[in-house]
Amino acid sequence: MGSSLKSFIKDIRNAKTLADQRTIITKQSAKIRTKLRDDHLPFSKRRVNIQKLLYLYILGEPTHFAQVECINLIASDQFVDKRLGYLATMLLLDEKQDLLTLLTNLLNNDLHHPNKYIVSLALSTLGSLSSYELARDLYPDVIHLIETSSDPFILTKSFQCLAKLIIKDSELTILEIFPIELIKEKFLDSPNVSLLTHGVWLGICKVLQSIVILLLDTSIQETPEFILAIRENLLIILPNLLDQLSSLNVKNYESNYDVQGIRDPFLQCEIIITLKWIFKLAKKVELFSPIKTKYDEKFIDIFTQLTNNSSLSLNKNPTNAILYEVTRTIFELEMNQSLRLLGINILANFLKPTNSASGSTEKGKKSKTNSNNNNNIKYVALNTLIRVVQQEPNAIAKHKKFISHCLYDPDISIKFRSLELTFAILNKDNLIELVNELIKFLHDVSLNNVNSGYVYIDMDESKELINYTIDNLVKRFDLYDSNQEKVKLQNLFEILKLTGNMISVDKLNEFLITINNVEDWKIKINCLVENIVSHMQKGKIPTSNICWNLIMIWSIGEYGDSITNQSNGKISETQLVNYLIQLNTLYSNTSKSSIKNNPSATNNTYNDHITMIQYILTSSLKLSSKINDGGNIESLRQIILNHQKDPNLMLQLKSNQYEMIFNQPANLKKLMLECMPNFVRQIETNGDETFTHTISTKAEAPSIDKNSNLLDLLSDISDKPSNSTASSVKKEVSALTLPNDAVSIFNNDLLEIYSHVVDVQPGNAHYELFFKPLSTPFNELHSLCAVPKQQKLTLGQIQPTHNNIDVNQITKQSLKIAGTGKLKLRVKLNIVTGNNETQQVQFDHKFNETI
């Protein structure tokens, strides 16, 4: 095995099997470990070993044993060692490690190194590993660099590093010291233009963002002097940012930063974001209320300018990235309506199908990646539109054509988003149009499903799409006007025809209710006749479309008489009865055979078939009261009797009950088996969007015990009421108070602890401990307790919560001790305080009691 990095990598890669590879890795890893432990190993060898180790890191092997070695490498005075040392340190360590304190001195020295590349390495490392201690000790050095250096390379890195240190410094110590006016004086207004490279700009933007974010986050009662000064300075810097942004949009001579002919989109976005944050702060503290309009106008001007310029270079991703950033800013700042409309138009443009003249003739890598460019902008546009649709539903609804177009995108995530958006913009005015669009879409999906030749969507995904569509469509049934009932029914049947075999039977409740509640009797029956006729003419009954059959069964039971009357002889009573008989045989056989094949059958198909038979039974009973031919009535009775010994208890029960009703006198039966009354929906206002269905009291029930049967029929259809009781549980939190006889057993500046005797008997004791944070809230509190050997301790959970405990909020923990002897306790607490510091508290306590 060779000793160079190259042969090391080759060895690992050439391993024939995974097991071989593992052997090599384990062996090499051990070898590296021994080598690195050798203090006399020359630096060149040390480097090779660290490099090998980094390769193992990429492979996901454990590398923590060499963390100190990496830091040692930094201590070398050779550049080549330092460079690798810093690289390895950044990779192998993270901000959470205690080892980082070892870095303090090294970084401190290197930040003042005459070699600027070493300074830059130190800055990068400090930026990625800025623990609390490192940040506290080293921020003055970083500020010093910004003040004194005149090298854009160093300045770029210093600003980035400082931005990170600022954002982590919740105590604002850095802000208090940082001379923010320097940014304006030394950089933005300096005659020395060479100082202000794009890198430095990026860094300045980052620092400004950090400052603003921090100021927005911290809520201070009285605004100290230095914060006022910072606000003042932000205000002064604002015009420079606006100018730079607009100049980036005009001039174009430095191709160094260009991306596809667009000037540094990275910097453009960065400035837009910085402006956004400053405006956010301005909004909150009313920073520039007297001159607000001036800045607002300028801001708007630049945005309009941006969109106009960019329209020239459409279809380029960098342009789109900038435009996207602009729209995000518009909506986040809730800017005025004309801008919001501008934003929506930009996004709607993203949705437009590509024109063939995309203008890009680049070869190779670029053209390859351009092909799905269009998908990406569609994705972000839909995402953003969904988020803002509440603000401007009508403006977005205008672009419904493009949105519907995205339904046919091959990418499932785009399909879903456009579906969601379609439902969000759906209103009374565009209802018919959009529902037709959705039916077309359902057609497309279900068709592809059958052909299964569709490349991009598999069965599960199309089921998901269909179910999502149906769930949402069902909620919109109420939107139809009363004069649109015909269209409503047509749509409903169309949907069922397409998807009835894909959705679950439970979803049909809404469909049934909708049919039931149609007010215009003639329309309802005509529509049913139409569908039943076309259904029966096919001759063969499609078993797969179970939902469709269910609707048919139900309708026959409810409206059998009206259907035959209005069908002009196309449908006879006998046909309806035969239909029920046919279906009954079909579902009874399949449910029986599935039991035979699989005795513990609880699968969906079986359950569905049982449901179907229940509906058939109800329908047969109801139809029997609506027809006159004795033979047909007897056939219906046979269907019911057929199930009197059904292995399924529910069917057996139903069959027997129905038999009883069947034998009632005709007039009573007729009353009982009338059509369903209108369902009245009660909308729960405090719950989610759940509906519970109740039956209106208009139902004329002949007698009470019969009524219970009637209700039983309904139980198939009505949803279980969803009363939410979850909210009541929440309230019990934080109501804990200290009992009167609680004794303080420990206190320091962090917390107080009390104990309280619940019960002490020989052999058993029960205490409660109470914890009360004093100075700072606790993010987490964990307690460990120990008792002498001859006793046994059962520790309860901290109540009500061990997370996020406020100052003075009391939490308790129960202690149950069994055994004999004096009661002594050792308590160890691990606390994470509000500012994420971990604290440990440990103490011993002797109780007065003995068991």
Add this chain to the structure above:
Amino acid sequence: MSQIKYLLLISRQGKIRLMKWFIPLSSKEKTKIINELTQTILARKPKMCNIVEYSDYKVVYRRYASLYFIVGITPDVDNELLTLELIHRYVETLDSYFGNVCELDIIFNFTKAYDILNEMTMCDGSLAESSKRNILQTIATMDSMDDHDKLDRVLS
């Protein structure tokens, strides 16, 4: 403002070629992310968009020849489209540095790939330098200083 969480380079065979984490995570969490993302992203069809939802954030990826460049981004902060440009800029820089870069270049010279990335991005995954030329110049100077040091040692 870019604030990427991590950058992963994964080959079409699902082998990891480079990883850089800008947020502190345990090795268990890292492995989970790598495994799950490899599975999701390798299975995606070419016509699908380059943005995937993962956990409570989004992941942007782009495929170059046999390598997937995968970036986890911070929601509401990172710009998905710009992240694609960021990936592209990195690839371009690698391409210029190695001269028509291929997967093997990155495997055998992974430290260089890291160096370039560290010149381009800093701290919590923010873009520090947007110019390809500047990055290449810096790397070239640092490389020559490396060689100089090594030469010095040989001579002494």
